[in-house]
Amino acid sequence: MHKKLTISIDEKVYTGLYASIGEGKISQFIENLVRPHVLHQNLILAYQEMALDEEREYEAADWIEGVVGDVNDEKR
Numbered sequence: 001m002h003k004k005l006t007i008s009i010d011e012k013v014y015t016g017l018y019a020s021i022g023e024g025k026i027s028q029f030i031e032n033l034v035r036p037h038v039l040h041q042n043l044i045l046a047y048q049e050m051a052l053d054e055e056r057e058y059e060a061a062d063w064i065e066g067v068v069g070d071v072n073d074e075k076r
Helices: 011-020 026-038 040-052 054-072
Strands: none
Touching: 011 026, 026 040, 040 054
């Protein structure tokens, strides 16, 4: 279910949105930008889904192990 929201933005910002995003697409664009900041549960679920991807996790672990030697332990 969608709710109508009225916001005020600078005219130049609106003009830029209209030119870049297009008529009838601004609401969805703004919703996509705002969603991860207000629906933290979705972010948690996304991380859980990523953790279940064994191939991705293997590649990430391999990459992390590969850069461990890049750390310089010299005293400053």
